[in-house]
Amino acid sequence: MSYPGYPQGTPTVVPAHPFDPRADAEVLRRAMKGFGTDEAAIINVLTRRTNVQRLQIIVEFKTMYGKDLISDLKSELSGNFENVIVAMMTPxxxxxxxxxxxxxxxxxxxxxxxxxxxxxxxxxxxxxxxxxxxxxxxxxxxxxxxxxxxxxxxxxxxxxxAAGRDESMVTDPHQARYDAQQLLRAGELQLGTDESTFNMILCQRNYAQLRLIFEEYQHLTGHDIEKAIKNEFSGNSENCLLSIVRAIKNKPAFFAKCLHKYMEGIGTEDKNLIRVIVTRSEIDMQEIKREYYTMYGKSLKDRLRDECSGDYKRCLYALIGEP
The missing domain is CATH 1.10.220.10 (Annexin)
Structure with a gap:
C-alpha cells in the first residue's frame, strides 16, 4: 500500500522565493506586539522558511528592533509550541x-x-x-x-x-562477498561474537557497498543481516547496529519508525518528535510520510492529531506539509 499523492524523497519545507527577511521580521514583530499573540502569523511565516532563512530573519529582527527574536518568541509562547519554534530557530x-x-x-x-x-x-x-x-x-x-x-x-x-566512513559510493562485489563472509565468521559461525568485525565493516564501508554486503549475506545464509545482529547482540549495541542497517536500507522508513516509537505508549516523547520533524522537513519528509502510511496504515497527520493539540499541532502540521 502506498501513500497517495506524494513524490519520493522531497522536503516539505523549501526555501521561500521571493524571500524578504525584513518583511518577515515586521510580521513577527506585529504578531508579538500589544495584547495577545498572533500565533497563526508566527506559524505561517516560520514554517514556510528554511533554517538558513530563519537565521537571516533573526539578524534582520535584531538590526531593526535591537531585540533578540528568540528571546521575544520565548516570552510570548509556552510549552511544546515554544519548544518546536525554538528548535526551528536554532542553527x-x-x-x-x-x-x-x-x-x-x-x-x-x-x-x-x-x-x-x-x-x-x-x-x-x-x-x-x-x-x-x-x-x-x-x-x-x-x-x-x-x-x-x-x-x-x-x-x-x-x-x-570519528566521521571516517568511506563516502565514495564506489562498489566492489568481490570485497562485498569477502566482508559478508567475515561477518558470518565473526558471528553465526563461531561461539561468541567478534564485535570488532561488525563495528569495522558497518561503520567504515560506504552505504552502496554495505547494501551489496547485506545482499551477499542474505545469499550466503538465506536470512537477513538483521536476524544475525538480533541473535549475536543485545541492548544498546543491538539497537545501534540495527539502526545503521535500517538507515542504510531505507532512511525514510527508519525515521518513520522513530516517529512511531516516539508517539507510542503512555505519553509522547515530544522533544524527540520535534527533532525528527524539524530536521527532516527540509530533507525527505514527504517520503517519511509515505513510509509511515505504508508501515502503520495511518497517515502521520492523523497520528499527530491523536497525540498533539493547539498551536503545537498546527505548527507540526505545517512542517510536514499538511493543512
Whole structure:
C-alpha cells in the first residue's frame, strides 16, 4: 500500500522565493506586539522558511528592533509550541549538539537520541556538530560519549563520532562477498561474537557497498543481516547496529519508525518528535510520510492529531506539509 499523492524523497519545507527577511521580521514583530499573540502569523511565516532563512530573519529582527527574536518568541509562547519554534530557530549544528548533550547529561542516557543522530548523518555533518558541541560545552563530544557509554556500544559511538566512513559510493562485489563472509565468521559461525568485525565493516564501508554486503549475506545464509545482529547482540549495541542497517536500507522508513516509537505508549516523547520533524522537513519528509502510511496504515497527520493539540499541532502540521 502506498501513500497517495506524494513524490519520493522531497522536503516539505523549501526555501521561500521571493524571500524578504525584513518583511518577515515586521510580521513577527506585529504578531508579538500589544495584547495577545498572533500565533497563526508566527506559524505561517516560520514554517514556510528554511533554517538558513530563519537565521537571516533573526539578524534582520535584531538590526531593526535591537531585540533578540528568540528571546521575544520565548516570552510570548509556552510549552511544546515554544519548544518546536525554538528548535526551528536554532542553527542546525547547535541544535544537534544540544540534543546530544541532553541525551548524555544528567542521570542515565537517552540512547535513542544518540543512535538516531550518530547513525544517520554524514561525515561532514558529524564534524560540524562536533565543533558546535565543543564551542558550546567546552568539552569533546567523543570524550562525553565515552564517559556515558560502555562496551560495544561505546566503541560504536566512538567509531561513528570519528566521521571516517568511506563516502565514495564506489562498489566492489568481490570485497562485498569477502566482508559478508567475515561477518558470518565473526558471528553465526563461531561461539561468541567478534564485535570488532561488525563495528569495522558497518561503520567504515560506504552505504552502496554495505547494501551489496547485506545482499551477499542474505545469499550466503538465506536470512537477513538483521536476524544475525538480533541473535549475536543485545541492548544498546543491538539497537545501534540495527539502526545503521535500517538507515542504510531505507532512511525514510527508519525515521518513520522513530516517529512511531516516539508517539507510542503512555505519553509522547515530544522533544524527540520535534527533532525528527524539524530536521527532516527540509530533507525527505514527504517520503517519511509515505513510509509511515505504508508501515502503520495511518497517515502521520492523523497520528499527530491523536497525540498533539493547539498551536503545537498546527505548527507540526505545517512542517510536514499538511493543512
Amino acid at each position: 542546525l549544528p547547535q541544535y544537534y549538539a544540544k540534543e546530544l548533550h541532553r541525551a548524555i547529561s544528567g542521570i542515565g542516557t537517552d540512547e535513542d537520541i544518540l543512535i538516531e543522530i550518530m547513525c544517520t548523518l554524514s561525515n561532514s555533518e558529524i564534524r560540524t556538530i562536533r565543533q558546535a558541541y565543543h564551542e558550546h560545552y567546552r568539552s569533546s563530544l567523543e570524550s562525553d560519549l565515552k564517559g556515558d557509554s560502555s562496551g560495544t556500544f561505546k566503541r560504536l559511538m566512538v567509531s561513528l563520532c
